[in-house]
Amino acid sequence: xxxxxxxxxxxxxxxxxxxxxxxxxxxxxxxxxxxxxxxxxxxxxxxxxxxxxxxxxxxxxxxxxxxxxxxxxxxxxxxxxxxxxxxxxxxxxxxxxxxxxxxxxxxxxxxxxxxxxxxxxxxxxxxxxxxxxxxxxxxxxxxxxxxxxxxxxxxxxxxxxxxxxxxxxxxxxxxxxxxxxxxxxxxxxxxxxxxxxxxxxxxxxxxxxxxxxxxxxxxxxxxxxxxxxxxxxxxxxxxxxxxxxxxxxxxxxxxxxxxxxxxxxxxxxxxxxxxxxxxxxxxxxxxxxxxxxxxxxxxxxxxxxxxxxxxxxxxxxxxxxxxxxxxxxxxxxxxxxxxxxxxxxxxxxxxxxxxxxxxxxxxxxxxxxxxxxxxxxxxxxxxxxxxxxxxxxxxxxxxxxxxxxxxxxxxxxxxxxxxxxxxxxxxxxxxxxxxxxxxxxxxxxxxxxxxxxxxxxxxxxxxxxxxxxxxxxxxxxxxxxxxxxxxxxxxxxxxxxxxxxxxx
Amino acid sequence: xxxxxxxxxxxxxxxxxxxxxxxxxxxxxxxxxxxxxxxxxxxxxxxxxxxxxxxxxxxxxxxxxxxxxxxxxxxxxxxxxxxxxxxxxxxxxxxxxxxxxxxxxxxxxxxxxxxxxxxxxxxxxxxxxxxxxxxxxxxxxxxxxxxxxxxxxxxxxxxxxxxxxxxxxxxxxxxxxxxxxxxxxxxxxxxxxxxxxxxxxxxxxxxxxxxxxxxxxxxxxxxxxxxxxxxxxxxxxxxxxxxxxxxxxxxxxxxxxxxxxxxxxxxxxxxxxxxxxxxxxxxxxxxxxxxxxxxxxxxxxxxxxxxxxxxxxxxxxxxxxxxxxxxxxxxxxxxxxxxxxxxxxxxxxxxxxxxxxxxxxxxxxxxxxxxxxxxxxxxxx
Numbered sequence: 001x002x003x004x005x006x007x008x009x010x011x012x013x014x015x016x017x018x019x020x021x022x023x024x025x026x027x028x029x030x031x032x033x034x035x036x037x038x039x040x041x042x043x044x045x046x047x048x049x050x051x052x053x054x055x056x057x058x059x060x061x062x063x064x065x066x067x068x069x070x071x072x073x074x075x076x077x078x079x080x081x082x083x084x085x086x087x088x089x090x091x092x093x094x095x096x097x098x099x100x101x102x103x104x105x106x107x108x109x110x111x112x113x114x115x116x117x118x119x120x121x122x123x124x125x126x127x128x129x130x131x132x133x134x135x136x137x138x139x140x141x142x143x144x145x146x147x148x149x150x151x152x153x154x155x156x157x158x159x160x161x162x163x164x165x166x167x168x169x170x171x172x173x174x175x176x177x178x179x180x181x182x183x184x185x186x187x188x189x190x191x192x193x194x195x196x197x198x199x200x201x202x203x204x205x206x207x208x209x210x211x212x213x214x215x216x217x218x219x220x221x222x223x224x225x226x227x228x229x230x231x232x233x234x235x236x237x238x239x240x241x242x243x244x245x246x247x248x249x250x251x252x253x254x255x256x257x258x259x260x261x262x263x264x265x266x267x268x269x270x271x272x273x274x275x276x277x278x279x280x281x282x283x284x285x286x287x288x289x290x291x292x293x294x295x296x297x298x299x300x301x302x303x304x305x306x307x308x309x310x311x312x313x314x315x316x317x318x319x320x321x322x323x324x325x326x327x328x329x330x331x332x333x334x335x336x337x338x339x340x341x342x343x344x345x346x347x348x349x350x351x352x353x354x355x356x357x358x359x360x361x362x363x364x365x366x367x368x369x370x371x372x373x374x375x376x377x378x379x380x381x382x383x384x385x386x387x388x389x390x391x392x393x394x395x396x397x398x399x400x401x402x403x404x405x406x407x408x409x410x411x412x413x414x415x416x417x418x419x420x421x422x423x424x425x426x427x428x429x430x431x432x433x434x435x436x437x438x439x440x441x442x443x444x445x446x447x448x449x450x451x452x453x454x455x456x457x458x459x460x461x462x463x464x465x466x467x468x469x470x471x472x473x474x475x476x477x478x479x480x481x482x483x484x485x486x487x488x489x490x491x492x493x494x495x496x497x498x499x500x501x502x503x504x
Numbered sequence: 505x506x507x508x509x510x511x512x513x514x515x516x517x518x519x520x521x522x523x524x525x526x527x528x529x530x531x532x533x534x535x536x537x538x539x540x541x542x543x544x545x546x547x548x549x550x551x552x553x554x555x556x557x558x559x560x561x562x563x564x565x566x567x568x569x570x571x572x573x574x575x576x577x578x579x580x581x582x583x584x585x586x587x588x589x590x591x592x593x594x595x596x597x598x599x600x601x602x603x604x605x606x607x608x609x610x611x612x613x614x615x616x617x618x619x620x621x622x623x624x625x626x627x628x629x630x631x632x633x634x635x636x637x638x639x640x641x642x643x644x645x646x647x648x649x650x651x652x653x654x655x656x657x658x659x660x661x662x663x664x665x666x667x668x669x670x671x672x673x674x675x676x677x678x679x680x681x682x683x684x685x686x687x688x689x690x691x692x693x694x695x696x697x698x699x700x701x702x703x704x705x706x707x708x709x710x711x712x713x714x715x716x717x718x719x720x721x722x723x724x725x726x727x728x729x730x731x732x733x734x735x736x737x738x739x740x741x742x743x744x745x746x747x748x749x750x751x752x753x754x755x756x757x758x759x760x761x762x763x764x765x766x767x768x769x770x771x772x773x774x775x776x777x778x779x780x781x782x783x784x785x786x787x788x789x790x791x792x793x794x795x796x797x798x799x800x801x802x803x804x805x806x807x808x809x810x811x812x813x814x815x816x817x818x819x820x821x822x823x824x825x826x827x828x829x830x831x832x833x834x835x836x837x838x839x840x841x842x843x844x845x846x847x848x849x850x851x852x853x854x855x856x857x858x859x860x861x862x863x864x865x866x867x868x869x870x871x872x873x874x875x876x877x878x879x880x881x882x883x884x885x
Contacts, residue, residue: 123717124798147721168667179665181674182642195858202796203837204634204815205678207853208863208881210641213674217667234723257582263605263695303723305745309698362663364583394664395583434665442668449668453655460869461670464862477669 011086011103011473012482014059014440018105023062026085026107030065033075040064049108052095053155056357056411057440061088061102066110070190070226073109077224078194080107086473087192089220091132091160096358097439099166099219099475106473109224111162117141118227125232126185126202131162131225135169138230147232150177153435154343162225168217170435172268172342173299175393177233179435181216188227189215192466202229214461219437220472222465236301239267240311241338244318244326245292249273250369252294255321256392257365259298262317264310268299269393270342273372276387276400280341280348288341289325296323296392297338345389346400353385353402357414361425362396362434371424375399378420382413396434397425423448423488438476447483451490455480523575527589530572531687535654537568538685542652542873550681550877552591552620555613556627558843560680561851562879570622573687578662581606585645585662587690590622597621601693609637609694613776622686628678631776632728632739635797635812637694640677646690647673649683652871662690675866681877682885683870697727697741701751702768703760704737709802709810712736716813717798724750730775732782732809737763739772775811782809782818789845791828793817795837804831818842825849852881860885 018026023041030039040046041063051058062085067073080087086106093100102108114130117138121127122145127138135156139148152171153159159169165187170179177183186200200212215222246252252271259266272280272295277288288295296318300310311328318326329335341348349356363371372388379386385402399421403414422432422445432438432445446455458477462469478486541548547565557563570591578587581604588597594614601607611631612624625647630639646660660666660673676686707715712731719726727741740750754760763771774780783790788806795801797814806821821828825841826849832839838853855863860882867874867885879885 122721124796125721126796145721168671170665174665178638178642181671182638197858197862198856199859201836201838203794204812205628205639205794207838207840208855208859209679209683209866210628210674210677211859211862213641213671213677216671218670222670234721237723260584260695261582263698265694302743303725303746303749305749306725306743309743309745362665364580364663366580366583391665396665429661430663431661431666431668433668434663435667437667438669446668451657454657454659454669457651457657457659457672457870458669461672461675461866464865464869 011106011469012479014101014103014474016105018062022105026083027063029079029083030063030076030107033072033079034065034067038066038068040066049090049093049102049110052090052093052098052100054096054098054101054439054441056405057098057101059102059104061108062105064108064110066113068113070196073190073224073226074194074196076107076109077190077192081192081194081468081470084468084470086470087224088472089162089166089224091163091166092134092158094155094159094163095167095437095439096360097433097437097441099437099439099472101440103473111160114162114226122147122232124202126229127232128227128229129161130227131165132160135159135161135164142232143235146235148235149230150183150233151180154346161228161230165216165225165228166218166220167435167437170391170396172270172391175269175391176265176267181213183231184212184216184228185231186229187212187215187225189223189225191223192468192470197223200229217437219439219476221462221476222471224471236267238304238307239299239301239335240307241297241299241329241335242311242314242318242326243288243329243338244296244298244323245289246294246296246322247292247324249294249372251322252296253365253368253392255296255318255323256368258317258321259314260365262313264313264317266298266310266314266393267301268297270297271295271390271392272342272345273388275385276345276348276389277341279352279387280344283348283351284337284340284344286337286341292324297342299335342389345387349387349400349402354404354406355402356387357401357403357418358436359397359399359401359418359421360433360436361422361430362394363425363428363430365392365395367428367430368392368395371397371428374424375421378417382417384410384413384417386417391434394434395430397421419445440475443478443482444486444488446478447486448488448490452480452483455483520576520578523577523589526575527573527577531650531656534568534573534650534685538650538652538875539654541566541875545873546875547878548875550626550685552623553593553618555615555617555619556623559627560880561847561883563877564879565875565877568685570620570685576600577688581693583662584664584693585690586693587646587662587688588621589688590620590686592621594619594621594624602696605696606693607696608643608691610634610640610643611776612640613778615777621689625677625689626679626681626686632730632772632811635729635815636727641674643692644673644677644689645692647676647686648688649676650685650687652684652873652875656687660690664692680881682867682881684876699744699747700727700739700741700765701747702737702739702763702771703751703754704735704763705754705758705760706735708734709808710800712810713798713800713814720797720813726813728772728811729813730809730811737771739768782807782820785843788820788822789841790843791819791821791845792840792842793819793828793832793837794840795832795835799835799837801831801835804828829853855882
């Protein structure tokens with residue numbers, strides 16, 4: 001990594017307003033490429049695009065374009081490159097990290113009209129889809145063939161597969177079935193230069209660098225995806241879940257480790273704390289044990305023989321680990337009821353608090369108990385409540401910090417609370433984001449996880465794809481200047497200087 | 505896999521700290537070598553055990569031996585990961601995992617036993633279990649590397665879910681060492697299956713292809729398959745009950761023969777390590793065709809051996825390389841000259857011009873002086 005250009009710097013200010021003549025020039029140029037109804041530049045038309053699911057961060061874009069064809073995407077990107085206009089690609093707008101927050105002097109490139117499943121080949125077990133197709137729509141289309149697309153982020157009824165590519169989305173079953181990066185075979189992308197590239201192919205590997213892995217999770221900063229080939233898996237014949245109660249959250253954490261130690265990789269393994277079950281039970285009536293400090297949902301799937309054998313083993317481990325009660329789902333309705341509370345934890349948080357702020361760190365599973373204790377301390381420190389929902393199997397935490405957006409101080413404390421959790425994730429040997437992405441939200445926390453040299457390497461990757469820094473600038477990777485301003489030290493591999501000093 | 509004695513466990517545990525301390529010294533010496541090479545713009549040939557010296561386009565420059573960089577930095581069975589210095593022998597890592605009933609699920613080849621973990625990741629080769637569990641890249645959690653300025657960089661980490669920053673660790677996987685020196689690797693590990701069984705029956709390649717693709721869409725616990733010389737061998741792994749159910753189905757539907765466990769273990773190891781007769785050094789060039797699993801490629805001249813449910817075809821053929829590549833590309837895949845043959849005609853499948861240009865830009869960003877394994881993947885890269 002030789003000459004380090006910092007392409008993000010040039011467009012780092014999201015709020016810099018374009019002068020009116022520039023706006024007119026850009027709109028005129030875009031209208032030469034697209035029909036009038038596909039170029040939005042009036043405030044009332046652009047309003048739905050000013051934020052994504054992280055609504056605390058908002059910015060009206062200069063313009064929004066809705067192309068119908070790849071050729072139009074190519075022309076839009078070429079025009080933006082010529083005119084030096086930032087481009088923010090957008091799918092369904094469900095990002096939880098502000099990944100698709102617009103630039104005041106930039107264009108939002110909506111892929112909403114790329115919503116077709118182009119080909120579904122049950123024999124080859126793959127589907128070729130456009131980026132605006134909803135995640136769940138792929139599994140629904142595959143269902144008649146007893147196949148499905150495995151990654152299932154909780155927003156799967158709404159989120160687009162293109163957005164899943166940008167964020168490398170996971171879900172509740174990724175412990176066994178992997179993330180987006182493990183389930184995608186091929187991408188067709190357009191670079192900022194307007195070049196169309198085929199990345200990967202319909203085989204299991206392809207020549208050259210693993211650009212597929214580099215592009216997946218790159219938050220729209222390297223190229224714009226126009227087509228995706230995903231792998232489809234045979235739908236398991238049967239799935240059953242065990243619902244287990246614990247009177248102590250650390251015991252529940254130990255049970256998670258014990259199941260793994262037993263050589264079992266469950267299809268899903270989720271934990272909710274008492275505050276979460278109390279919030280969701282009136283809402284979903286799943287029959288959760290409200291006396292329990294923590295509950296675990298452990299799912300087994302496969303052939304009936306396989307499931308029976310695995311459930312028995314899971315049950316034995318849970319007993320040994322001191323669970324106070326457990327139930328095994330007796331039918332599909334009961335299994336879905338067990339999951340309903342987990343899948344509705346976020347909306348439930350919205351019912352008990354005006355707003356909630358969802359965090360997304362990952363830690364080694366063994367640090368779970370310590371992390372939950374630390375979060376308890378932070379609740380007192382910041383005078384805010386926190387519900388703990390946890391993809392326990394892969395160490396991915398989703399603390400939901402409860403706050404009131406009408407009170408600026410409450411939001412400020414929520415942000416500090418969140419940053420504290422993420423920095424502790426790094427200190428414990430984990431990461432600041434497991435599946436929601438950095439976006440605009442966690443830029444400062446990146447300074448703690450990566451050294452300046454490592455951040456420069458990320459910019460070097462960016463430069464190789466987008467030397468002008470026009471694709472989703474200001475997201476994903478913080479500038480060194482920002483890190484210097486933030487002033488927190490980089491924590492090397494979970495080893496803080498003076499690690500013997502008590503923290504929290 | 506041999507189960508190691510408890511005494512061995514103690515030796516590994518105590519060497520974890522030792523490995524860390526040793527690594528600092530070795531890294532310092534590697535850094536001097538790299539900085540000198542960068543100053544002189546003199547190519548370096550990164551090499552571990554040399555098990556894959558035959559692989560790639562060309563392999564020139566001063567030797568940079570990674571083997572002194574050996575040892576396990578961290579292994580936590582219940583966290584399902586292991587972090588290893590790049591020069592650590594693959595065989596050692598596998599032995600340590602086996603003690604705790606775990607494995608590298610992608611079954612990388614060690615080619616005569618000399619392979620190191622750094623080479624496993626740099627070459628990106630996976631074995632028989634690949635089609636069912638994933639490839640090396642699917643198990644890479646993090647990579648530490650040293651760039652041409654001698655800087656140590658860490659990407660990824662030791663947790664399964666991590667989307668902070670670009671996925672540079674997977675970019676290093678399969679890059680044949682041309683982007684930098686891999687110094688350490690964190691890999692996801694998995695428990696060994698509770699049960700395994702292999703079956704065999706006679707059928708031709710077309711029928712095998714049809715069966716494998718049909719089974720691929722059904723919830724069968726297939727963990728490996730190979731077809732060659734008119735017979736199909738399939739391995740099932742998983743819960744005991746599931747393996748037994750699959751076994752009886754195969755015996756009923758295909759009059760399949762249940763291969764005794766020790767013979768089956770030998771068969772899969774021979775396939776993984778290319779010790780099977782099909783892969784003998786003498787004979788026509790060995791091609792590796794990676795194609796969509798249903799691809800009909802029966803008309804190519806030469807003998808074929810098919811793995812990964814049809815997605816990997818080994819071909820022994822002295823046919824025109826261009827014709828072999830055309831056939832693989834037409835089927836939606838690619839062809840690589842694995843061993844032997846005319847290496848002048850190119851080894852890895854050629855890249856389209858815009859993709860090659862992108863590779864050049866990435867190479868330039870990561871290794872501006874062009875010292876790391878130049879030409880190992882493609883000429884002028």
